[in-house]
Every structure is written in structure tokens, then in C-alpha cells.
Amino acid sequence: xxxxxxxxxxxxxxxxxxxxxxxxxxxxxxxxxxxxxxxxxxxxxxxxxxxxxxxxxxxxxxxxxxxxxxxxxxxxxxxxxxxxxxxxxxxxxxxxxxxxxxxxxxxxxxxxxxxxxxxxxxxxxxxxxxxxxxxxxxxxxxxxxxxxxxxxxxxxxxxxxxxxxxxxxxxxxxxxxxxxxxxxxxxxxxxxxxxxxxxxxxxxxxxxxxxxxxxxxxxxxxxxxxxxxxxxxxxxxxxxxxxxxxxxxxxxxxxxxxxxxxxxxxxxxxxxxxxxxxxxxxxxxxxxxxxxxxxxxxxxxxxxxxxxxxxxxxxxxxxxxxxxxxxxxxxxxxxxxxxxxxxxxxxxxxxxxxxxxxxxxxxxxxxxxxxxxxxxxxxxxxxxxxxxxxxxxxxxxxxxxxxxxxxxxxxxxxxxxxxxxxxxxxxxxxxxxxxxxxxxxxxxxxxxxxxxxxxxxxxxxxxxxxxxxxxxxxxxxxxxxxxxxxxxxxxxxxxxxxxxxxxxxxxxxxxxxxxxxxxx
Amino acid sequence: xxxxxxxxxxxxxxxxxxxxxxxxxxxxxxxxxxxxxxxxxxxxxxxxxxxxxxxxxxxxxxxxxxxxxxxxxxxxxxxxxxxxxxxxxxxxxxxxxxxxxxxxxxxxxxxxxxxxxxxxxxxxxxxxxxxxxxxxxxxxxxxxxxxxxxxxxxxxxxxxxxxxxxxxxxxxxxxxxxxxxxxxxxxxxxxxxxxxxxxxxxxxxxxxxxxxxxxxxxxxxxxxxxxxxxxxxxxxxxxxxxxxxxxxxxxxxxxxxxxxxxxxxxxxxxxxxxxxxxxxxxxxxxxxxxxxxxxxxxxxxxxxxxxxxxxxxxxxxxxxxxxxxxxxxxxxxxxxxxxxxxxxxxxxxxxxxxxxxxxxxxxxxxxxxxxxxxxxxxxxxxxxxxxxxxxxxxxxxxxxxxxxxxxxxxxxxxx
Numbered sequence: 001x002x003x004x005x006x007x008x009x010x011x012x013x014x015x016x017x018x019x020x021x022x023x024x025x026x027x028x029x030x031x032x033x034x035x036x037x038x039x040x041x042x043x044x045x046x047x048x049x050x051x052x053x054x055x056x057x058x059x060x061x062x063x064x065x066x067x068x069x070x071x072x073x074x075x076x077x078x079x080x081x082x083x084x085x086x087x088x089x090x091x092x093x094x095x096x097x098x099x100x101x102x103x104x105x106x107x108x109x110x111x112x113x114x115x116x117x118x119x120x121x122x123x124x125x126x127x128x129x130x131x132x133x134x135x136x137x138x139x140x141x142x143x144x145x146x147x148x149x150x151x152x153x154x155x156x157x158x159x160x161x162x163x164x165x166x167x168x169x170x171x172x173x174x175x176x177x178x179x180x181x182x183x184x185x186x187x188x189x190x191x192x193x194x195x196x197x198x199x200x201x202x203x204x205x206x207x208x209x210x211x212x213x214x215x216x217x218x219x220x221x222x223x224x225x226x227x228x229x230x231x232x233x234x235x236x237x238x239x240x241x242x243x244x245x246x247x248x249x250x251x252x253x254x255x256x257x258x259x260x261x262x263x264x265x266x267x268x269x270x271x272x273x274x275x276x277x278x279x280x281x282x283x284x285x286x287x288x289x290x291x292x293x294x295x296x297x298x299x300x301x302x303x304x305x306x307x308x309x310x311x312x313x314x315x316x317x318x319x320x321x322x323x324x325x326x327x328x329x330x331x332x333x334x335x336x337x338x339x340x341x342x343x344x345x346x347x348x349x350x351x352x353x354x355x356x357x358x359x360x361x362x363x364x365x366x367x368x369x370x371x372x373x374x375x376x377x378x379x380x381x382x383x384x385x386x387x388x389x390x391x392x393x394x395x396x397x398x399x400x401x402x403x404x405x406x407x408x409x410x411x412x413x414x415x416x417x418x419x420x421x422x423x424x425x426x427x428x429x430x431x432x433x434x435x436x437x438x439x440x441x442x443x444x445x446x447x448x449x450x451x452x453x454x455x456x457x458x459x460x461x462x463x464x465x466x467x468x469x470x471x472x473x474x475x476x477x478x479x480x481x482x483x484x485x486x487x488x489x490x491x492x493x494x495x496x497x498x499x500x501x502x503x504x505x506x507x508x509x510x511x512x513x514x515x516x517x518x519x520x
Numbered sequence: 521x522x523x524x525x526x527x528x529x530x531x532x533x534x535x536x537x538x539x540x541x542x543x544x545x546x547x548x549x550x551x552x553x554x555x556x557x558x559x560x561x562x563x564x565x566x567x568x569x570x571x572x573x574x575x576x577x578x579x580x581x582x583x584x585x586x587x588x589x590x591x592x593x594x595x596x597x598x599x600x601x602x603x604x605x606x607x608x609x610x611x612x613x614x615x616x617x618x619x620x621x622x623x624x625x626x627x628x629x630x631x632x633x634x635x636x637x638x639x640x641x642x643x644x645x646x647x648x649x650x651x652x653x654x655x656x657x658x659x660x661x662x663x664x665x666x667x668x669x670x671x672x673x674x675x676x677x678x679x680x681x682x683x684x685x686x687x688x689x690x691x692x693x694x695x696x697x698x699x700x701x702x703x704x705x706x707x708x709x710x711x712x713x714x715x716x717x718x719x720x721x722x723x724x725x726x727x728x729x730x731x732x733x734x735x736x737x738x739x740x741x742x743x744x745x746x747x748x749x750x751x752x753x754x755x756x757x758x759x760x761x762x763x764x765x766x767x768x769x770x771x772x773x774x775x776x777x778x779x780x781x782x783x784x785x786x787x788x789x790x791x792x793x794x795x796x797x798x799x800x801x802x803x804x805x806x807x808x809x810x811x812x813x814x815x816x817x818x819x820x821x822x823x824x825x826x827x828x829x830x831x832x833x834x835x836x837x838x839x840x841x842x843x844x845x846x847x848x849x850x851x852x853x854x855x856x857x858x859x860x861x862x863x864x865x866x867x868x869x870x871x872x873x874x875x876x877x878x879x880x881x882x883x884x885x886x887x888x889x890x891x892x893x894x895x896x897x898x899x900x901x902x903x904x905x906x907x908x909x910x911x912x913x914x915x916x917x918x919x920x921x922x923x924x925x926x927x928x929x930x931x932x933x934x935x
Contacts (some may be wrong), residue, residue, distance in 0.1 A: 021596045021921040024899055027605050062704035078603050092703045108702070111762035125702060125759065458697070458909035481698075503603035508914065509649070511698035515760040518702070 033079050036499025038249055040081035044141050044185035045069035046153065046176065046243070047192050047253075050486075051144025052164065053086075055472035055479060056120075056514070058094025058106035059146055059164065063472075066480030066510060069142050069189060071487040075502045082186075086142040087168040089130045093123055096132035096163065103132070103163075107473035108516035109466055117466060120473040125518030132163045139183050140168050143176055149195045149227060150235045151218040153177045177242050188243050188250035189490065191442070193236065193424045196227035197417050201258045202476065204363055204406040205413030211420060226416060229423035236427050244435045249498060251438040251490055254425040256446035258417055259361070262465040263475030264409065265450070267362040270316040271370055272309065272399065279371065279399075283309045286399065293350055296334035300327055305354045309399075316355040317362070317370055317398035319408045324352045345384050349394065353402045359411045364465070364475040366407035370398035377401055438490075438497035445489050454485060458508040461485065469512045480510040541778075541803055541826060541856050542640035542659050542866050546615040549587035549889035549930035553877025554835025555849020556893075557795035559784040560726065560736035561835075564932050565619035568633035570782070571724040571738040572667035572679030575621045575629040580934040582623075587889060587930025588616040595642065595867045599649070599918030606648040610641050611658075617930075626671070629679075633665045638687075638777050640866055647706050650916050651694040653907060654865035655708065661687040661745065661777060665722060680723035687745045688714035689775065691865070696909060699763070700756065707757040709820075711771050711811060713750025718743050720777075732788045742779040742805055748772055752813050770814035776805040778826075784833070793837040803856035804828050822863070823906045826856040835875075842881070847891070849875040860915075862902035867920050869900040879932065889930040897922040 027033075045051050045067075052059055053067025064070070064086050073084030094106040105128055107120040145152070145165045152158050153176040159169035170179045180188070200207045207224025208215075215221070216231045227235075243250055258264050274280045286309050294306040305324070309315040328344075328351030336343040356362065362370075374395045381391035394400045398407075409417075425443060432439035446463070449470050453460035461482070462468035465475055470482040478486060484507040494500040548566030551558035558570030565583040567574040575583075591613035598605035621631035643656040662685070669679030692710040699707040720743035727735045752771035757763040784797035803826035811820040835849040851873040857866070877891030903917020 021594055021897070021923040023596065023598060023919060023921055025600075027598050027600055027603060030600065032600060033603065062700070065704065075603070109760075109762075111760055113761055115762050117762075123702065458912060458914045503601060506602060508909070509697050511700060514700075514702060515758050515762045516702055517760050 032501070033503070034499065034501050035076075035079035035081075036495070036501065038494065038498050038500050039186040040076040040079065042082055042141070042183065042186040043069070043073055043076060043084060043188070044180050044183050045144060045189045046180055046239075047144045047190060048148045048195050049144065049146035049477060050194060051189070051191055052142065052146050053144070053483070054146045055474070055477045056094070056106040056108070057104060057474040059089050060092045060094035060106050061088050062092055063094075063106075063480075064088055064142070066483050067142060067144065068483040068486040068490065069144070071483055071505055072189070072490060073141070075487070075491065075505065078502050079500070084141045085139075087136055087140045091126060091129045093126045093128050095128035096130050097128045099132050100128055103128070106514075108514050108519065109473060110517055110519055111515060120466070121519040123516060123518060124520045125516060133166070135166065136168050138168075139170070139179070141183075143168070143180050145176060147195060148176065148192065149199075149218075150193050150232055150239070151227065153192060153239055154235065177239055181242050181245075185243075185248065188248065189253065190239060190243060190250060191253035192239070193232060193255050193428070196232060196424065197255070197420050198258070198476070199224045200226045200413075201409060201417050202263060202363060204404075204408050205410070205416070206406050209416040209420075211416065226420045229420060232420075232424050233427045236424075237431060240431045240435055240437070244437060249437065251440060251493055252428050252432040253440045253490070254428045254443050255421055256443050257421065258409070258414070260443075260446035260450040260463060261476055262463050262468070262471045263364045264361040265463065266364050266465040266475060267367045267370070268314070269356040269358055269360050269362060270314040271362075271367075272315040272317060274311050274313070280311070283311050285393075289393065289400075292335060292338050296331055299334055300330050302327065307353070307355050316357065318353055318400070318402045319356050319360065319398070319410075320352050320402040320404055321354055321408075321410050322352060322405055323410060323412045324354065326351045342386055342390075345381065345386060346394070349401070356408065361409040361414065362403070363407055363409065366398070366403060369403070369407060372397050374401050436497075438493040440489050440493045442486065442489065445485065449485070456507040461507060466513055473513050479512045481507045481512050484510040541801070541806070541829075541868065542638055543778075543780075543801060544591070544613065544615050544637060544639045545799075545831070546589045546591070546893070546926060546928065547617050547635050547637060548585060548619070549589075549877065549891045549928050550585070550847065550879065550932070551835070552589065552893060552926075552928060553847035553849065553875055553889070553891035554795055554837055555833040555851045555873065555875050557784060557786070557797040557833045557835035557849060559724070559738050559782045559797050560734040560786040561793070561795050562726075562734065564934075565621045565631065566617070568619040568621060568631040568665065568667055569617065569635055571726060571736045572631060572669050572681060572722065573677045573724040573726040573738075574734075574736065575631050575667070575669040575679060576623070576627065576671040576677050577726070577728075578621060578623065578629070578934075580623075582933075582935045583619075583621045584933040585619045585889075585930060586617065587928055588614055589891070589926045589928030590614055591924055591926040593641075593922065593924035595864075595920060595922040597650070597864065597867075597918055597920050602649070602918075604649040604918070606645055606650070609643050609645070611643065613639055613641050615639065621669075628671070629669045631667045631669065633663070633667070635663050635665070636660060637663060642865060642867070644864065647694065650864045651706065652697045653693060653863055653904060653916060655692045655694065657692075657865045658690045659688070659775070661685055667722070675728050676726070678723070678725045680721065683720040683722055683740070683743065685718050685720060685743050685745070685777065687716045687775075687777075689716075689745075689747065689750070695757065697914075699758070701758050705756040707763070708755050710753045710755070711747075711750060711773065712753070713747040716745050716747050716750075718745060733785065735785045736783065738782045740780045742802065743777045745775045745777060746772075747774070752811075754815070754817065764813070764815050764817035769817075771811055773809065773811040775809065778802045778805050791839040795833075795835040795837075797831075797833040797835075799831040799833070801829050801831070801856065806856070823861065824863070825858055825861050827858050829854040829856040844881075845879040847875075847877045847879075849873075851875075853895070860903060860905040862900070862917065862920070863904045864916075864920075867922055869897055869902065869920070869922070871895045871897045871922075877928075885933060885935055887932045889932055890928070891930075892925070892927040895922075895924040
């Protein structure tokens with residue numbers, strides 16, 4: 001009997017062993033995936049906010065976790081990639097503690113009771129807790145520094161100017177590139193140069209274009225300036241030389257068009273709709289007021305500057321175009337018969353004015369301004385002796401008070417951006433070719449997102465603000481889903497150049513914007 | 521000894537069964553050891569479940585059978601395209617059964633059974649690739665079934681009775697593939713209900729054309745578990761008017777426990793008994809798992825579209841000694857899941873079942889019954905294609921492989 005029982009136990013034991021399911025071809029043992037020519041044990045990512053995972057106007061933990069370098073690193077692990085560390089912020093609010101004026105918390109999308117989106121607003125559900133002056137110690141694989149321009153990466157002591165680098169600089173005199181090279185990366189990515197034009201673009205072209213000034217000294221540059229093409233080429237060449245030294249492999253990424261980015265494509269040039277009853281009611285009065293000005297414009301030989309609002313279709317906003325000849329003096333003379341002593345004041349307001357056209361790009365931030373009464377301007381006009389009622393009529397932003405330069409990219413400014421972008425991109429592509437590095441054209445990828453969209457298994461990713469899925473609520477930086485697209489584009493390039501074969505990520509599994517009503 | 525070897529061989533070359541969907545066919549240790557055959561086997565009070573008509577043919581006046589099994593199951597998943605893999609960490613399932621019958625007179629017996637024919641325990645890693653379909657699920661149903669059995673002649677009997685069911689469910693999944701709260705924690709919903717009751721019925725017949733041959737028939741009605749008083753818990757949804765509020769609310773859902781028809785026979789030859797059962801499970805009632813919530817959150821509509829399925833069971837018993845009886849069995853278990861509806865909450869494809877076991881008579885009245893079964897599933901490439909985002913079907917699939925192993929112990933008492 002005992003002997004028999006032992007036999008049964010043996011059968012039972014066999015059964016238990018056989019119980020563990022096992023695939024014929026487990027992924028871990030399959031040869032489908034390979035690192036190709038790459039050594040991915042120590043991947044270091046260099047760049048700006050895009051590399052850092054900055055989104056919704058702030059740097060916060062989940063944005064960092066969904067940064068394209070971190071997504072790449074997770075896929076690299078399938079073929080022997082190493083750990084990928086990031087200088088994580090302290091919270092998911094973003095911004096720095098006590099410094100929300102300069103480093104505000106992330107934006108969230110607010111909804112009303114009818115579940116309709118109201119718009120983005122800064123998250124106030126929890127305070128910013130990241131210490132602006134703390135250094136985290138240690139090194140990090142993700143060295144993306146929000147705000148960095150090309151020439152900042154080689155700038156020793158940059159950490160004292162930019163707290164995002166200050167958080168992980170190795171010493172007070174470190175540069176980003178020196179700290180990166182000191183980590184002896186086995187592989188790198190470099191996506192830099194966006195801010196060399198983007199500061200100019202998002203400020204509506206208020207900065208200097210150093211391709212016009214010829215200024216090659218970055219220490220004299222303002223934050224909204226366009227970096228000189230020659231300086232960019234020289235700087236970028238130096239970065240690639242340092243990174244690709246000794247045949248180190250990596251990937252270079254070029255710069256997208258500003259017209260691919262919702263920050264510049266969301267607000268239409270003609271947003272003034274007669275369907276808005278408040279505006280519709282004012283149209284006759286407005287046209288009557290402008291009629292006098294328009295006659296003057298015709299008389300002065302600039303009939304194209306005439307302003308008129310349609311009662312049946314959306315009308316263009318009124319902008320100040322600083323590229324136009326300033327006709328304040330002539331206009332003053334022309335309208336004095338009508339406005340008397342107020343003529344110089346009114347003429348000054350309309351000396352460089354026209355209605356926007358489809359060639360103009362209104363920046364995202366203009367949406368909260370257009371149609372608003374500028375109370376400061378009202379006070380100013382009243383101070384100049386303009387009657388209160390007329391002062392109010394003349395102070396509606398984008399309607400009677402022209403939108404300032406900072407809200408509009410006029411064609412000349414767009415051209416300045418394009419000239420720089422084309423030159424930078426040529427530099428980037430040529431250096432990739434010359435050094436045998438992988439190259440990704442984010443310019444063409446994002447153009448695709450912006451012009452028809454990119455399909456995934458749950459829909460289409462477009463650049464439509466808030467709902468398109470590709471861009472976060474700041475209108476500039478990608479969502480996690482956008483980062484997934486970027487990561488896949490890089491994996492494609494690495495497969496072409498280095499024979500790396502790893503699975504692509506599914507953008508459908510990455511989130512987009514965050515909704516919350518925890519706002520003030 | 522030679523015969524023992526033969527039996528062991530039979531055990532190892534054959535497979536055991538279980539049954540697709542969330543049916544757990546482990547309703548008696550003796551039957552389980554024989555591939556869960558029993559509609560035409562007159563052996564113990566397990567007949568309360570397998571075929572109440574047979575109870576009148578039991579020799580003793582009082583028969584009691586009790587048993588419990590432990591089911592160790594595991595499912596692994598991988599998708600070679602996405603490089604994603606996962607495996608379940610299921611707790612041990614414990615189907616149990618308690619049966620008693622009493623012969624009132626020569627032509628009538630009564631009986632009572634308590635058993636657990638439905639259940640599903642699947643625990644995937646939280647937030648795994650298919651977490652928008654299921655993170656974990658725990659279904660259980662207890663059947664309480666009084667029966668009466670009438671002998672119309674030595675050749676024919678009938679039996680049957682009502683079934684009282686009390687069920688419970690706990691099911692958690694993420695709200696979709698991406699929603700999170702502000703800290704990136706995935707939004708998820710748990711529905712939980714227990715003590716959901718309903719009634720059904722069973723009827724059986726047994727025909728004994730010769731002394732050695734029995735033919736059995738048994739039918740158990742469909743029972744719909746309607747959950748109305750349960751609690752749905754919404755967790756980690758963003759604090760927004762665009763999202764459902766976190767916290768608990770009511771929910772409504774229906775889960776069918778399908779009807780099952782069994783016909784079979786047994787043949788006795790000297791110390792050997794051979795049994796065959798054919799089960800037909802009417803799963804087509806399970807069209808969709810729809811959950812509506814009391815807080816106005818969108819209903820969760822999950823097409824299932826199951827088809828009727830069959831199980832073919834073979835069992836063998838050998839009385840080795842006066843005290844020891846050996847058993848073995850094999851079954852082929854068809855899955856009710858149709859192509860494109862393979863949801864990871866009940867990841868069952870066709871399987872082969874192998875079973876074995878023995879009884880040891882401690883005294884002439886009391887015996888210990890032991891059984892085990894092992895289910896072998898083929899690796900299957902399957903997907904669930906009816907999860908929707910923005911009105912668009914988003915398939916989730918890959919390669920699944922499952923296994924289940926269930927040792928059990930019981931007691932049989934007769935007087």
C-alpha cells in the first residue's frame with residue numbers, strides 16, 4: 001500500500017511540474033529582437049524640454065516618465081538596454097516651490113457641468129514642492145534641460161542660470177555636454193535647437209533675429225532672439241564632435257515647423273464671429289467708427305489697411321504690423337476734421353494697423369485676450385482727455401485696440417524663423433550623415449500629424465489643440481502619446497541605421513491631456 | 521501490479537477536463553477521478569449532482585459524500601509584436617461539494633446537495649497590457665439542491681428537484697487604456713456583489729437495460745444571476761466634471777449560468793467499470809456582459825457572443841483490492857468562446873483533461889476519496905476585438921497559454 005501511494009505521489013508531482021504553462025517561443029528567448037550594432041547599456045539623452053518630458057507648461061513626474069527617452073529606454077531593455085535614470089521632480093504639480101511666478105504648475109483642462117471643455121488652467125490641487133536650489137546628486141541618463149538653447153549645452157556654469165540643470169549639474173562650473181560625456185554613454189540622442197527659434201516664435205517675434213544683426217556672441221542674446229545660423233552650426237558641430245568621439249553611436253533629431261504646433265495654429269486669424277451676440281450688437285457702431293479711418297486710409301494711398309467687420313461671416317482681428325510704414329502723422333492730419341483735438345491720440349493707435357490675414361499666425365495666448373477690454377488703456381486714454389465712453393470703445397483688444405506684436409507672427413517673422421530652421425536642419429542632417437549617426441526628421445513627422453494626422457488603433461493623432469491627442473495643453477510640448485510617436489520615429493531610424501529591432505510602442509496605450517477641476 | 525501500471529499509463533497518456541467559460545466541473549471526487557463522468561454511474565451520493573434519478577439504486581439507506589479540491593491555474597500571455605508579456609497570479613480555487621441521500625423506501629429516495637459549479641478566479645498584474653479588459657475577477661456560485669428520486673422499475677428511474685443559487689462577483693478593471701488621476705494612477709472600477717440569489721431546477725432519468733449497463737440523462741436549467749444591490753467603486757478618476765466621481769455607486773448586471781444537458785452510459789465488467797458522459801452546455805445565452813452604473817457613468821457593454829459547447833468524458837474504475845479502488849479519466853473540453861471574443865477575464869480555449877484518483881476504505885462504511893486532474897491547453901493566438909474607444913473597435917490579443925491542476929480529497933460514508 002505504501003509502495004502504491006508513493007507511485008501516486010510521483011504521478012501527482014509530475015502533474016504539478018507539467019502544470020506550469022510555457023510558450024513554444026517565449027519572447028525572452030526569441031531571436032526576433034536584436035540590438036544590432038548598438039550598445040544600449042548606458043543611453044544618455046541630451047536636449048531641451050522635449051527630451052526632459054516637459055508638458056502642459058511644466059515639468060512633473062508623469063511627464064518625465066512618458067518622455068520619449070524613457071519610452072525608448074524601456075524598449076531598449078528588451079535587447080539588453082541598461083537602467084535609465086531621470087532627475088524626477090518631487091511631484092505631479094510641476095513648477096518650483098515658492099517660484100510659481102516664473103515656474104508655474106502644470107495646466108489641466110477644465111470642464112463645465114455640461115461636460116464641455118472650458119479651457120486650460122493652472123492646477124492648484126497641490127502645491128509645487130520641488131526645491132529650486134536643491135542638487136539631486138548623482139548622474140542621470142536623461143539630461144534634457146527645459147529652456148536650453150543649442151549654445152547653452154556647452155556653457156560652463158549654466159546651472160546657475162537654469163535651475164533645471166542646476167538640479168543635476170556635477171559642479172557649479174559644469175556644462176551639460178561635459179557632464180554627459182563624463183558619463184561615458186554607450187549611446188546618445190541629441191534634440192536641440194528648438195528654443196533657438198521657438199522663443200522668438202512664441203513671443204510673436206518680439207526678439208532680435210541675429211541672422212539679420214549678424215551677432216555671433218550668444219552671451220549678448222535675449223531669450224526671444226533667433227540664434228545666428230553660423231553660430232548654431234558651429235555650436236552643434238562641437239556638440240556632435242564631443243558626443244560622437246571615438247565612434248560613439250547616437251541619433252540626431254531635427255526641428256519641426258512652427259506651423260505644425262497648435263500654439264500657432266489654434267487661434268484663427270478671423271475669430272470675431274457675428275454669432276456672438278455681444279459682438280454682433282457692436283458691428284454697426286464699429287463699422288461706422290472705422291468708416292472715417294478707412295476713408296483716411298484710402299486718401300493716404302493705403303486702402304488695404306481698411307478695417308471692416310462682417311455681419312454674416314467671422315472677421316479678422318485688428319493687429320499692429322510693425323513692418324508697415326508708420327503713418328501716424330499723415331493720419332492725424334487726415335482725421336483732425338472729424339476728431340479734432342483727439343486726432344493725434346487715435347492716429348497713434350492706428351498708425352501701423354491692418355486686419356489679420358490667413359498669412360498671419362496668432363499665438364495661443366492671444367485667445368484669452370481677443371475681445372477683452374484693456375482697462376489700463378481705457379485709463380490711459382481718459383488721462384489723455386478722451387471721453388470715458390469713447391475710451392472704452394477704443395480699448396477692445398483685437399477689435400479697436402490692435403493686437404500687439406507679441407500675439408502675432410506676421411509673414412516677415414515667419415520667414416525669419418523658416419530661414420533659421422532650414423539652416424539648422426541642414427546642419428543637423430549633414431552632421432548625422434558625416435558622422436554615420438542615425439537621423440530623424442521630426443519636421444516631416446510632425447507635418448504629418450498636423451496635416452491629416454497619424455492613425456493608431458484607437459483613432460487618429462492630430463495637432464488640434466487639446467483634443468488632437470498629440471500636444472499637451474501648452475500647445476508646444478507633446479503629450480505622452482506624442483512622445484510615443486517620437487519614440488517610434490527614432491526606433492525606425494535606429495533600425496535603418498544600426499539594425500536595432502525592438503517592438504514599437506502603441507500610442508493608444510499612452511495618455512494625452514489631463515482633465516481636472518482642481519483650479520482656482 | 522500490472523493492472524496498476526496500466527492505470528497509471530492511462531492517467532499519463534490521457535488528459536483531464538474542466539469545462540470552458542466560467543463553468544468549473546469538479547463536483548465529486550469519485551467522478552472527478554474518472555474524468556468527471558457520472559450521469560450513469562451508481563456509486564455514491566455524488567449522484568445528487570450527476571443524476572438524481574440514480575439515487576434509488578444505491579444499495580445503502582444513507583449515503584454521504586463530501587469533498588474539496590484545490591485548483592491551481594495559471595495563464596500566460598505574450599504579444600510578440602508589442603513585446604509585452606504577462607502571467608496571472610491566481611489564488612487557489614476551492615470547489616467543494618457535500619451530498620447526502622436517504623432511501624425512504626424501496627421506490628423513493630431523497631437527497632440534498634451543496635456544490636459550486638461555477639467560478640472564475642483570474643488575477644492579472646494590475647495595469648497590465650489588457651487591464652482595460654480585466655485586472656482581476658472572482659466569480660463564485662453556490663448551488664443548494666434538494667432532490668427526490670423515484671424507481672419506476674428495476675430498469676428505469678427518474679429524479680429531480682429545485683436549485684437554489686447564491687452567487688457573488690468581484691471584478692476590477694481599468695476604465696480604459698489611458699485615463700489616470702493627476703498622479704498617473706490608472707482610473708479603475710470594481711464591481712462587487714454577493715448574496716445574489718435565484719432559482720433553477722434539475723431533472724434526470726436512468727435506464728438499466730441489463731445488469732451491467734446503465735444509461736443516464738440529466739438536465740440542469742439555466743439560471744440568470746441578476747445583480748442589483750451591489751456596489752461599484754470608482755477609483756483614481758481625475759477630479760473633473762468630465763469624469764465620473766470617485767467613490768461607490770450602485771450597478772446592475774446580469775450573468776447567466778447556462779443550462780447543461782448530460783447523457784451517458786456506464787458498463788461494468790468484473791472489477792472494471794467504464795463510463796462515458798457527453799455534456800452539452802448552452803452558453804449561447806451569454807451574449808453580452810453589460811454593466812450599468814448608478815452614478816451616470818457610461819454603461820460598460822462587453823459583447824461575449826458565446827456558443828454552445830460540448831464536453832466528451834471517459835472514465836475507468838478498477839477495484840484493485842477490497843479496500844482500494846483506482847480511477848482514471850480523460851475528457852475533451854470545447855471552449856464556448858468564439859474567434860474575436862477571447863477576453864482575458866475567462867481565457868479558456870479548447871483543452872484536454874486528464875484525471876486520476878482512488879478510494880481507500882478505512883472501514884466498510886467510510887472511505888477516503890482522492891482525485892486529481894490536469895488540464896492541458898494548446899497555446900492559442902486569440903484576441904478580443906470588441907473593446908471600443910471613440911466608437912472604434914480596438915482589438916487586444918496575443919498568444920495565451922493556460923494550465924490548471926486540481927488535487928482533491930473527500931469522504932464517502934454509507935450506512
